Amino acid sequence: MAGVALSAIGPTLLPLDREGRPLRPGILYGVDTRAGAQIAALEAEIGAERLLAHSGMALSSQATGPKIRWLREHEPEVWAQTQTLTTASSYLTYRLTGRHVMDHHTAAHAMPLYDPGRRAWTAAFAPLVLGERGLELLPDLAWSDELAGHVTPQAAAQTGLRAETPVAVGTVDALSEAISVGAVHPGDLMVMYGSTTFFVLVQEAPTPDPRVWTVGGAFAGQHNLAAGMSTTGSLTRWFADELAREAPTEEAYHTLFAQAAQLSPGAEGLLLLPYFSGERTPLNDPRARGVLAGLTLAHTRAHLFRAVLEGVGYGIRHNIEAFRDLGAQVRRLVAVGGGVRGRTWLQIVSDITGETQELPEVTVGASYGDAFLAGLAAGRLTRADLNRWVRLADTIHPNPHLKATYDRLYGLYRDLYVQTRPTVHALGSVGG
CATH class of the missing domain: 3.30.420.40 (ATPase, nucleotide binding domain)
Structure with missing residues (x-):
């Protein structure tokens, strides 16, 4: 080794x-x-x-x-x-x-x-966090x-x-996932479909904004914008565990995704806010909760699951729009994580966002990025080797005929959060 x-x-x-x-x-x-x-x-x-x-x-x-x-x-x-x-x-x-x-x-x-400007720990506000203790409690700093x-x-x-x-x-799993799919150049955006959905956008210079996270990249001198939703893959798992108990999880997933793929955009009038554990970016609202609107007696479990997939898609669009709103350039979107194994969810996300998604040949995730970092630290690889390390396997293109439909539904999604927020916040104090 x-x-x-x-x-x-x-x-x-x-x-x-x-x-x-x-x-x-x-x-x-x-x-x-x-x-x-x-x-x-x-x-x-x-x-x-x-x-x-x-x-x-x-x-x-x-x-x-x-x-x-x-x-x-x-x-x-x-x-x-x-x-x-x-x-x-x-x-x-x-x-x-x-x-x-x-x-x-x-x-x-x-x-x-x-202190991101100095790339160092700072004592400027340390007493407010550490009390009488000092920066000696913190580890050394280095690049991944x-x-x-x-x-x-x-x-x-x-x-x-x-x-x-x-x-x-080393680093956090999401940044290793970004490395694993070659998202290391300015304008590259990794979307990680995991238990949560995480975003890493490589930048030439930082663009501070309260909606998202301005952080360092994997390599010396790099800047990243990062963002993260709270409940995505964990929401589909909850759905399968609670509403499809008659089958093993993988079999339930296969059935649920197949049925959702047969339904029209909008799940015949259902709209879901996927904030089952609060929401991180760009809302930064830990008191947010899940909301399902539009239910009728005609809706089935398949409609509910399609609404879950679309709700996550709207959240992904919300984060990408936040990046662009603050002036960040998104030139290429690369998908990775457990959620990329089937095309249904990816196609829904591309249709909602209007973004083309690239799928690398190897999508095992963070461990593949870790292997590359190990090679760099050991002197066996250079960053240029990433070009042969990552190969493209597939591309998901948005369906332009669905743009108008999803634009309207996305507007309703954004409105639904604003309109239900006071009620949801109040409900959070009920029952402990």
Whole structure:
């Protein structure tokens, strides 16, 4: 084995003790909305405009800074033992190498502790997050393809890896997925169809905006815009588990997608907001919830499932429009993740967005990108090798005849959120 690279969910907050042992389960990325009060407090203490100018994005449930403050305020016994604040992929790299190091893409979400202009941690607002503790709690910083260290003898004994094998810094799974499909050039947009839908857009220069996330890229000097929906693949899984229990999951999926493909756009008058776990970008509304509008006695399970697929499609369009609204260039869209295995969902998304989607030959996801990062860190590959690493297998083109229909439905989708938001927020306080 020439090298190792790791990626994992993130940005996730994991406190470690002085022996490098986790003190509690990790606090997840934007789907964990526990730090709402801490976000409000930091915005009041620093100012929303000043935060945006400092970090290039607004505080949201994706940020780990407020979650660090939550940990300090709500679990003082854990905080007292904490010696390192890390994330999932960085923890795995530490276990292999003995070094605490975090990539710049992930670190950007630790706002307001990260200065994107200097590409460094900053003490400017540290007391508001860390209290009396200092930046020594945070890992070293590096780029995803840089060398973190080598497999230690202890890690070799535990894993079976060869001691002294080079280990890359690594990153979050979504950025590795972007690398896996060659989305590394300005204007490349990766859309990851996973449990959540994640977006990574490569830019020549940052374009800060409170609706999305301005972060570092995989390689030195790169800029990314990132965005993420909260409930997409997990919503189709929920649907299959709860409403198609008569068959094993894979068989249920096959039936549901086949039936949805036979229905006309709009699911015969159904419209769904896919905010079953709140919504991240561009709404940044942790109190949002799912809404299904237009039900009649004529609708079937297949209509409901088509509405789910279309609801996610409208959310994808909403994020792409947010990118373009702030002046970012989207020149090429590449799809990856578990949701690309069938054409039905991809075709619906292309029809709704009006975007052509490229499908690479290999879509195994983050592990393929990790392998490339490992090759870079080990000196076995160069970035130019990505041209032969990624090959195009298929292209999904939008149906121009459906544009008018989906434009109208998308407008109704946007209106439905605004019109139901007060009711949905009020319902969130009912029943605990």
